[in-house]
Amino acid sequence: MTDYSALLKADNDQPARSIHLVEAAGYDDWLAAQPDRVRAIVAAQKFQGKPGELAIVPGEAAGDWWVVAGIANKAAPGPWCLAKLAETLPEGMYRLAEGSPDAAALGWLTAHYRFDRYRKDENPVAPRVLLTSDVARIESTVQLAQAIALVRDLVNTPAADMGPPDLEAAVTQLGKTFGASVSTTRGDALEQGYPMIHAVGKAADKSFAPRLIELTWGDPAAPRIAIIGKGICFDSGGLDIKPSSGMRLMKKDMGGAAHALALAQLIMGARLPVRLHLLIPAAENAISGNAFRPGDILRTRKGLTVEIGNTDAEGRLVLGDALTRAGEEKPDLIIDYATLTGAARVAVGPDLPALFANDDALATEMAAAGTAVDDPTWRLPLWDGYADMLKSDIADINNAGEGGFAGAITAALFLKRFVPDDVPWLHLDTFAWRPSAKPGRAKGGEALGLRAVFRLLQQRYGRD
Structure with missing residues (x-):
C-alpha cells in the first residue's frame, strides 16, 4: 500500500513549488493583476481558471516555476479539488501560496492510489508531496486515505484471492494491529447458530467455507456500536444463476465487508470512545449438488422462517x-453496508449509496455528515406498505418480492425484520465501485459512504 504519510508533511519552510488557486469568477481580476509575461504564458496554456485546470508559470530564476490552478471555491476547498494536480504535476514538493489545503489534502493523497498486485506499473506515480501548516490534521487525513485504499484493495482483488478465509485474515490482521479480539464461527458449525449464512455458503469448496467473523474492541462500558458488512466473496446467483454480464463484477459483492472493515480501522485508529462490534458474514454463493434452492425454507437465528424466492437474493x-447476532448485545447503534440490490443503482446511480434508517433524527444527522465531507448518501423510504411484497404462503417471509417493484426498499424491509425495534439502524446499499475514473478516484473498487458514517460517529461520540 502507498505510504500516504510520506505525501503530506508539515510545512517547515522547506523548498517547495507554490500553488496559486484561482476561482473562475475571479479569474479576470487575477489575470489583470499579473505581468504581461504571466498573462502570455497562461494564455498559451489555455488556462481560464476553471476547476481542474492548471498552468505552470516559469519564475524569474533558472529552473524556478510555480503553478496556478482553477478551483470552484477557495473559501471551502472540497476533497477532490487538488487531486488532478497530484496526478499530473512533476515529482516534487508543493505548498499552497495561501492558506492550508484542509479537506483537499485527502484527494491529493488518494490520487496516488494504484492497484498493482498483479502487474508491474509501467507508469508508476511520481510522489508529489504536499506541505501543510495544519499539522494537527495530517494524521487523520492519512488515516482516511489509508481506509479508502483498504476498501479499494479488498474490492479490486479477484475472488480467488479474496474468499472467506482471506476476509478472515484481513480482520485478524486488523485485530492484531489494534489489540482487538477476533473470533470466527465457520463451516458446519454455522448450521445451528447461523443457518442462513450456512445455507448460502455451503455449496462452495471446503477451502472457501462460509463463516461469521467477529471483532470486538474498546471499553466494555462505552457505548456499543455494531458495524456489519456483507461479505459475499463471489456471487454466481446460485441456482438462479446470473448471466455472464451480471457475474463479471461479482468479485465486488464483498464490498460491504470492505467498507465495514475500513470503518472499524478508522474507529480504532481515532480511538473513538466506543465498544466496537464488527461482524462480517462471509460466504461464496456457489453452485453444487448441495446448494440451497428456490422454494426451500430456511430457519434463521432469530427463529423466523424464510422461503427462498430467489437464490440470487442471498446477501x-x-x-x-x-443483524440478529448484533442485536443480542443490545447496541446503541447498528450500521450495515451491503452491495445489496441493482434496484438501488437504478434509483440513485453508482455514486450515491441508498440510505435506509429506522430513525428520522439519525437519518438527518447522516445526511448532514455526508454533506459536510462531500460523501453524500440518498435516503430512500422504509415504506411498510411494501411489506406485503415479501409475504409467503408457507413461511414467515419470502426473501424476494414478486414483480420487481421497489427492490431496494423490499430488501431493506427484509433486513428490518432482524433489527431490534428499539435500536437505531442505518443500512447503506452501496455500489462499492467506480465505473470510470475521476481525479483522485480511480476506476474500480471505491469507498462510498465510508467518510460520511465516520463523520457521523465522530460527531456522536465526541472526537470530531
Missing part, C-alpha cells in the same frame, strides 16, 4: 443472521 440472508 440479505447472511445479513439477517448477522
Whole structure:
C-alpha cells in the first residue's frame, strides 16, 4: 500500500513549488493583476481558471516555476479539488501560496492510489508531496486515505484471492494491529447458530467455507456500536444463476465487508470512545449438488422462517443472521453496508449509496455528515406498505418480492425484520465501485459512504 504519510508533511519552510488557486469568477481580476509575461504564458496554456485546470508559470530564476490552478471555491476547498494536480504535476514538493489545503489534502493523497498486485506499473506515480501548516490534521487525513485504499484493495482483488478465509485474515490482521479480539464461527458449525449464512455458503469448496467473523474492541462500558458488512466473496446467483454480464463484477459483492472493515480501522485508529462490534458474514454463493434452492425454507437465528424466492437474493440472508447476532448485545447503534440490490443503482446511480434508517433524527444527522465531507448518501423510504411484497404462503417471509417493484426498499424491509425495534439502524446499499475514473478516484473498487458514517460517529461520540 502507498505510504500516504510520506505525501503530506508539515510545512517547515522547506523548498517547495507554490500553488496559486484561482476561482473562475475571479479569474479576470487575477489575470489583470499579473505581468504581461504571466498573462502570455497562461494564455498559451489555455488556462481560464476553471476547476481542474492548471498552468505552470516559469519564475524569474533558472529552473524556478510555480503553478496556478482553477478551483470552484477557495473559501471551502472540497476533497477532490487538488487531486488532478497530484496526478499530473512533476515529482516534487508543493505548498499552497495561501492558506492550508484542509479537506483537499485527502484527494491529493488518494490520487496516488494504484492497484498493482498483479502487474508491474509501467507508469508508476511520481510522489508529489504536499506541505501543510495544519499539522494537527495530517494524521487523520492519512488515516482516511489509508481506509479508502483498504476498501479499494479488498474490492479490486479477484475472488480467488479474496474468499472467506482471506476476509478472515484481513480482520485478524486488523485485530492484531489494534489489540482487538477476533473470533470466527465457520463451516458446519454455522448450521445451528447461523443457518442462513450456512445455507448460502455451503455449496462452495471446503477451502472457501462460509463463516461469521467477529471483532470486538474498546471499553466494555462505552457505548456499543455494531458495524456489519456483507461479505459475499463471489456471487454466481446460485441456482438462479446470473448471466455472464451480471457475474463479471461479482468479485465486488464483498464490498460491504470492505467498507465495514475500513470503518472499524478508522474507529480504532481515532480511538473513538466506543465498544466496537464488527461482524462480517462471509460466504461464496456457489453452485453444487448441495446448494440451497428456490422454494426451500430456511430457519434463521432469530427463529423466523424464510422461503427462498430467489437464490440470487442471498446477501440479505447472511445479513439477517448477522443483524440478529448484533442485536443480542443490545447496541446503541447498528450500521450495515451491503452491495445489496441493482434496484438501488437504478434509483440513485453508482455514486450515491441508498440510505435506509429506522430513525428520522439519525437519518438527518447522516445526511448532514455526508454533506459536510462531500460523501453524500440518498435516503430512500422504509415504506411498510411494501411489506406485503415479501409475504409467503408457507413461511414467515419470502426473501424476494414478486414483480420487481421497489427492490431496494423490499430488501431493506427484509433486513428490518432482524433489527431490534428499539435500536437505531442505518443500512447503506452501496455500489462499492467506480465505473470510470475521476481525479483522485480511480476506476474500480471505491469507498462510498465510508467518510460520511465516520463523520457521523465522530460527531456522536465526541472526537470530531
